[in-house]
Structures are given as structure tokens and as C-alpha cells.
Amino acid sequence: MAPLLSVSGLHTTFRTDDGPVGAVDGVSLSVDAGKVLGVVGESGCGKSATSLSIMGLLPRTATVEGSIRLGDRELVGMPDDQLRALRGAEMAMIFQDPMTSLDPVIRVGAQLEEAVRIHRDVPKQEAREMAMKGLASVGIPSPEERLRSYPFEMSGGMRQRVMIAMALINRPRLLIADEPTTALDVTTQAQILDLIRDLRTEVDAAVLLITHDLGVVAEMCDEVAVMYAGRIVERASVDDLFARPQHPYTWGLLTSLPGRHRAGERLHQIPGTPPSLLNPPPGCRFAPRCDFVMDSCRADPAPALSTHDGTAVACHLDAATRAREGARAARDDAP
Amino acid sequence: MVRFLIRRIIGGAIVVLVVTLAVFVLFGPVLRMQSDISPARLYAGKNPTPEQIQRVSELLGLDKPYYEQYLITMRRLVVGPSDEEKARLCPGSTPDECDAIVGRFGSSFAEQVSVDRLIWDAFPVTLSLTVLSAIIWLLISIPLGIFSAMRPRSLLDRSSTVFVLIGQSLPVYYLGLLALYFLAYEFEVFPPSGYVPISDPIGWLYHLILPATVLALQFAAIYVRITRSQMLDQMGEDYVRTARAKGASEKRTVVRHAFRNAMLPIVTMFGLDLGLLLGGAILIEVTFGLQGIGWLTVQAAKRLDVPTTAGIVLFSAIIIVIANIIVDLVNAALDPRIRLE
Structure with missing residues (x-):
């Protein structure tokens, strides 16, 4: 069986005032459905640039060469609107800093519903239902009330749970987690990792886990790629x-x-x-x-x-x- | 929310109170110390005899101690002139006639008319000019600012920078005179001056569009700049990346997420600018012969019409305080974080 995500010869270059910076230089990796691949390395080694290349979320100053295949589709060179249809639906991402990753002036429920309704033409009521189930699935107590909260009314761990619920709400086949626990305290870290592991089995998604923490790797991953x-x-x-x-x-x-x-x-x-x-x-x-x-x-x-x-x-x-x-x-x- | 509102209103009332005190002191005792323009003397007409001045002083209540004068002034401002005052100042006239002469803000030295009447006649002009101008400048600057931020260093962005520079460095009276010369005098597209009440909407628009546009260009320049920088800041925020990661379209990301957040400081600035302009856009009103609050200010100052000048200062202060309260309310509606503070 072909791997779900297969990256080969990935080169990501940023245009800067001082000249081109090759943040990713010929990276190849692959992840199977239901598996977790850890990518480790110190800051600036190209971990995040790799994940953003896969998601197509790099700034305009970056160019991506090589091949990124999700299932049987090639993502490099894919037109924007097609890539957009995959983002949030087939592949989703959770980020490092939950404190700033949610829109501060929109209710949590509305942000979750938005994630549903961008990809599916469902009535508002149904999207609301899904948002509530999403919050429940990441272990947020009284999800129905929490839908009406604003991000600033929640703790960091709670917000990261919301981010996870949002990423998984459309049951993506690939989940990229870019240092999902770095900004959290130790007890919350363990809870969030457990959550990602449980949900991965439930949704049967392939997970690309970016981290600099070998402890997290030992606990979570099936395979590891060390980047330098x-x-x-x-x-x-x-x-x-x-x-x-x-x-x-x-x-x-x-x-x-x-x-x-x-x-x-x-x-x-x-x-x-x-x-x-x-x-x-x-x-x-x-x-x-x-x-x-x-x-x-x-x-x-x-x-x-x-x-x-x-x-x-x-x-x-x-x-x-x-x-x-x-x-x-x-x-x-x-x- | 109600407590928030009450707190803001009390705060505003205190500011107005301080302003009344400052206005009273500056236009009363201080003015008299600096020159010997006694209000009584100005009222009494040309070359008055000391007896005439004395009589006017009594008539105006200027012979009373300052604190008593202040209390009378405040009372008049809040509940309107007392019957005793009306009887004293306009004996033998009908109530309507008297209302035209004696008002909450006092009476003009220059004309036999209340300051209230002068302000309320001028205010619609300034209000019309400000509102029309604000619509124009927002329509220009918000889209231009957003598009410039979307494509930094693009041709559009660079052109808008040039526009900002020109708009900010050309004074309105110069741009106004240029516009008048070419569009009203040379080609006669627009009328050179005058104001038509809004009951005739077409005439209103026809007479106001030129001054409103000239005024708007200057503000548009500032608003393009702030919109652009706010949008650039917000577009770099993590939540914008989250929106993209969800698969949101560029338009949705920009409008629903980034602009929604970028708006907050723009709304604040807009409210304060509106308040400021409603207190009189002096240069533009004078250039275009619009008899609004700004024009009235100049007239009053030229004629040493102290009560009118003081009345306008107080009126402007009240408008600005109200604008501030509205800004706070709108911001609280837009930003949930403010409501809790």
C-alpha cells in the first residue's frame, strides 16, 4: 500500500533581502495512515518549513520544489483553490501557540462551525451540532456552553483542545502537529499528547508530529526523522x-x-x-x-x-x- | 454592559464639568485681566458712558461675585434660562422672541440673538459636511488600505503611498482653492460656495460634494496608512494562519478575520476625528463659504464675541465627549475583551 503522505526531494527556499535561504534542502519522508512520524531537530532546522510546505501555508516569498503527494494527488504546483479545498478537510494542522492561534474576537463555536461550513454545505444547526461534538470529543466540559465562549476566556490547554477539535472536525486523513505542546505546562502537555494519540486511532489519520522534544518522540511516534x-x-x-x-x-x-x-x-x-x-x-x-x-x-x-x-x-x-x-x-x- | 455605559457617561460628565469651569475662567476673569474688554462694555455699544456700562453689567449679572456667576451659568446650561433672567434681558417681548435672544449658552454680543440659535443654525452645515466627507474618505481608504496590505510593494501599494504623501502634505485650503479655481471658476462644474439644506437632497449634495471631497482626501490619506499598517500586522498573526489552515478563502480570511481585528483601532480613530470635525472644520468651511460651526468660530473671534466663542468651545467639548462614549460602546460591541475589563 502506498503511504498516505509521501514527500520526496522537497526544496523550500525563501527569498530574502540578503539572498535565497534554503530552509528545506531535499527532504524526503512518508507516513502511512494510522502512523505517527516524528520530525525532530533544533530551532531553524526546517521542521516547520517542511510542514508549512505540505499545507501550502508559506508566505509568497517562498518557493517549493520537489514532490508532495497526499494519497494520489500531487500538492506541489496544485492550483490555489484545489489546495484550499484540501486544507482543513483532507489535511489539517495544529500550531505551537494556542494563545494566539484562535481569532480573539470570534466565539469559539463560530470558529468551529466555520471550519465545517467552509468544506460542507450543511445547515447551521448541523454545523453547530458538529462543533459541540467536536468540543466534547477533546474532553471540554459542558461543550454547549463553551461554544459561546471567546478564546480569551479559556486557558492555553483548553484553547489547544479547541484547536485540535477544529483540526479534526472534518476527519482529515493527515494531521500535522507543529510542536503542539511546547507552549503548555507539563501536565497539560501529557493530556494533549494522550488526546492526539487517542483521536489518531479513532480517525485513523496519519500524523506528522513536529517537535524538538525527544521525550515526546519516544512516547508518541512510530517513526522518526531527525533534521539538521x-x-x-x-x-x-x-x-x-x-x-x-x-x-x-x-x-x-x-x-x-x-x-x-x-x-x-x-x-x-x-x-x-x-x-x-x-x-x-x-x-x-x-x-x-x-x-x-x-x-x-x-x-x-x-x-x-x-x-x-x-x-x-x-x-x-x-x-x-x-x-x-x-x-x-x-x-x-x-x- | 449597562455598568460599562454608566461608567463612561459619568466620566464624560466630569470632563464636561471641567471644561465648563475652564471656559468660564478663561473667558471671564482671565480675559478681563488680559485686556480691558469688559463684556458689559462690548454689549453696551459704541462709546458708552460709564453709567450705561454699569447698567449693562447689572443686566447681565456681571456685578455678582464670580462663583455666583458660575453657578448661574451652569444652571442656565443645564435647565435653561430662568424666567427672572428672561424678564430681565428681554422685557416686553413674547416668549418666542425671548427664546431667540436668551439661550442656554447665553447671548451673542454681536447680534441680538442667542448663542444657541447661532450654533443650531450652523451645526447642520458642519454635520452634513462631516458625514458626507467621512463616507467619502472611508470608501476610498478602507479598500485602498486593505488592497495595499494584501500586495505590499505592488504598483497599487506604491501608488497609494504617493497618494498618502500628497494627501498629507497638501493643506486643505490650498487643495480647496485649486478645486475651486478649476472646478467652480474655470469650468463651472460645481457652485463656488453656499449650502442648501438636506430637504433638497440633490442641491445639498451638489453644493457639498466639492468641499466634502477635498476634506475627505486629507483624511483618506491618513486612513489608508493606518488601514494598511493594521492589516499588515493582523495578516501576520497566528489566527490568520489558522483560518488559512482551515481552508478559508483569501477573501474570507481577510474580511472576516483580519479586517475584523484591524478595525478596532480604526474605529477609535474615526470616532475621535468625527467628534473633532463636528466642532467645526474651520479651514474648509471658510474656504468654501460654508456657514458651519468652524465659520461661526472665526466670525465670533473676529468680532470679539466672547459668549459665542465660549459657547462653541463648550459645545465642541460636549460633542467630543459624546463621540468618545460612542467610540467606547462600538469598540465594546466589536471586541469582547473590552467588555470584561
Whole structure:
């Protein structure tokens, strides 16, 4: 069976005053229905640009090349009105900051009803009914009253629930969640993640979960793609990623996790900062920060993703070193 | 909502009270200290004898202490002139005749007529000019501002920037004179001056369209700029992205979401500008010979007609306070967050 979402060779470039910035540089990934793919990486690595490219929500200054297939439809180059018909119906997205993601002057109920009526020609009463069920399904108490609330009358967790209800109201086949819990406190985070997991099974949607939190990845995902500076450096099942990480960047991420260091010891960190995407270095983009860097790493062409034991990794290191160092990074239990 | 309204009205009443006090002090004691124009003397006509001045002083109640004068003034403003005052100021005339001479705002020095009458005759002119002009400037600036924000740096956006610069840097009297010269004098498309009451709508529009448009162009320039910047701000907000992610059309996103939010500061500014203009658009009224509040202000000032000037200041203050209250109410209706504060 073909994957529900299949992205290949995605290049997203922003035109800026200083020149083109290649935020996404040849990303390929795919998600099956009912599965969760996590995309991890630090800020500015192109996670969000990837998800916005799929949704077609990038500003005019961005150009998207490559292929994005949803089911049997190609989204790159699709006319605006056709893409619009898919957004909110076949694919939906929830965003990082629930505090600002709802329209502040419109009642929550009206915003949910709008999501229904944009795509379906149903009577107002029925849309209202669906909005109420939507709120109930995300665990909002007394949904009928809550329809009449304004966003500012709700807490952050409550608003994120509304966002989720709104995203799922038309039963999309693909749900993109862009750091859905980053702005929430820890207890609310867990509730929201549980909710996404439950609803995913219920709706049988494919989920693309963007996060920088490996804990969230371990808890939620079936597969993981690790991004660095606009490229995917490692793609693996969640078990493999934590048990046998292959890429030096992934090792750095794993050993940097708090809770993996002993008390009184400094937290491990990856030295240096990610390169500027305005003028990226040739070869492997992680080379300047890599402990295992070799001469071939600093020259084009950059290492391509190649698959070993089910894990795709973009690295010149030999298999033996990767196995040894990967085991060292994964020495402790996964978070 | 009712409590909100009551609070705003009380606040407005306090402002009006302070203004009455300031007007009384400035146009009474202070004016007399600065010059020796005594109101009594101005009333008494040319070269009056001291006895005549003394008699007028008594007639006007100016011989009483200031606090008493203020209380009388306030009483007159709130409940209208007392019978005693009417009897004193217009003995032997019918009540109707007397109403024309004595009013809540006092009587004009220059003419035997109440300030109330002067203001109420002038106000429809200013009101007509302001309302027509406001319609024109909103019709120009809101769409232009929105479209400029939709396509920043486009030809339309750049043209509207030029329009804003021209509109803001050309004074209305200069633009007004140009318009008069070409459209009224050279080509005689529009009448050069005058006002026709709205009971004749076509004549009303025909006489007002030129001054209203000239006035509107200046305001349109400001409103294009604020609409554009507000829209640009709102279009970058997360909720706009949410609307797009729902599959909302561009038109729906812009009108129902972004503009709905961008409107709030525009409404505030609009209400205040209306209030300001209703207190008299002096330059445009004088340029086009429209006998509105602004024109009346100039006349009164030229003739040292203190009661009329003071009356207009007070009247304008009341209009602005009312405009403020209306702005607050409209904003509360538009923005649920304000209602709760």
C-alpha cells in the first residue's frame, strides 16, 4: 500500500533581502495512515518549513520544489483553490501557540462551525451540532456552553483542545502537529499528547508530529526523522533510533538529554551552532560540529541517506564506528 | 454592559464639568485681566458712558461675585434660562422672541440673538459636511488600505503611498482653492460656495460634494496608512494562519478575520476625528463659504464675541465627549475583551 503522505526531494527556499535561504534542502519522508512520524531537530532546522510546505501555508516569498503527494494527488504546483479545498478537510494542522492561534474576537463555536461550513454545505444547526461534538470529543466540559465562549476566556490547554477539535472536525486523513505542546505546562502537555494519540486511532489519520522534544518522540511516534540544517540526517523506527542511533548529530541529541547525566555533572551539549542557511558549508552540514569529522565530510557531495538495517542515515562514517558510538550514545535507557 | 455605559457617561460628565469651569475662567476673569474688554462694555455699544456700562453689567449679572456667576451659568446650561433672567434681558417681548435672544449658552454680543440659535443654525452645515466627507474618505481608504496590505510593494501599494504623501502634505485650503479655481471658476462644474439644506437632497449634495471631497482626501490619506499598517500586522498573526489552515478563502480570511481585528483601532480613530470635525472644520468651511460651526468660530473671534466663542468651545467639548462614549460602546460591541475589563 502506498503511504498516505509521501514527500520526496522537497526544496523550500525563501527569498530574502540578503539572498535565497534554503530552509528545506531535499527532504524526503512518508507516513502511512494510522502512523505517527516524528520530525525532530533544533530551532531553524526546517521542521516547520517542511510542514508549512505540505499545507501550502508559506508566505509568497517562498518557493517549493520537489514532490508532495497526499494519497494520489500531487500538492506541489496544485492550483490555489484545489489546495484550499484540501486544507482543513483532507489535511489539517495544529500550531505551537494556542494563545494566539484562535481569532480573539470570534466565539469559539463560530470558529468551529466555520471550519465545517467552509468544506460542507450543511445547515447551521448541523454545523453547530458538529462543533459541540467536536468540543466534547477533546474532553471540554459542558461543550454547549463553551461554544459561546471567546478564546480569551479559556486557558492555553483548553484553547489547544479547541484547536485540535477544529483540526479534526472534518476527519482529515493527515494531521500535522507543529510542536503542539511546547507552549503548555507539563501536565497539560501529557493530556494533549494522550488526546492526539487517542483521536489518531479513532480517525485513523496519519500524523506528522513536529517537535524538538525527544521525550515526546519516544512516547508518541512510530517513526522518526531527525533534521539538521534543512536536511534529514537520520530516519528510523522509534525503537531503532533510541536503541541504535546512527548519526553523530542524533548521538549528540541523545546524550544531551537531561536525566541522562549524573547528579552534579554538567549536561552534555553539542558544541557550536547550526550553520547559516543563507550560505551553508559544502559537504555535510553537521561537519563543523562533529567529533568524528573526516576530510571527505567537508567536501561536496554531501553524504546521501543510505539504508542500513532499516535505518536511513546520511553519514560517511564506517559501519563499525557507527555501531560502536551509537551503542555508547544509547547506553542508558531511552527516556 | 449597562455598568460599562454608566461608567463612561459619568466620566464624560466630569470632563464636561471641567471644561465648563475652564471656559468660564478663561473667558471671564482671565480675559478681563488680559485686556480691558469688559463684556458689559462690548454689549453696551459704541462709546458708552460709564453709567450705561454699569447698567449693562447689572443686566447681565456681571456685578455678582464670580462663583455666583458660575453657578448661574451652569444652571442656565443645564435647565435653561430662568424666567427672572428672561424678564430681565428681554422685557416686553413674547416668549418666542425671548427664546431667540436668551439661550442656554447665553447671548451673542454681536447680534441680538442667542448663542444657541447661532450654533443650531450652523451645526447642520458642519454635520452634513462631516458625514458626507467621512463616507467619502472611508470608501476610498478602507479598500485602498486593505488592497495595499494584501500586495505590499505592488504598483497599487506604491501608488497609494504617493497618494498618502500628497494627501498629507497638501493643506486643505490650498487643495480647496485649486478645486475651486478649476472646478467652480474655470469650468463651472460645481457652485463656488453656499449650502442648501438636506430637504433638497440633490442641491445639498451638489453644493457639498466639492468641499466634502477635498476634506475627505486629507483624511483618506491618513486612513489608508493606518488601514494598511493594521492589516499588515493582523495578516501576520497566528489566527490568520489558522483560518488559512482551515481552508478559508483569501477573501474570507481577510474580511472576516483580519479586517475584523484591524478595525478596532480604526474605529477609535474615526470616532475621535468625527467628534473633532463636528466642532467645526474651520479651514474648509471658510474656504468654501460654508456657514458651519468652524465659520461661526472665526466670525465670533473676529468680532470679539466672547459668549459665542465660549459657547462653541463648550459645545465642541460636549460633542467630543459624546463621540468618545460612542467610540467606547462600538469598540465594546466589536471586541469582547473590552467588555470584561
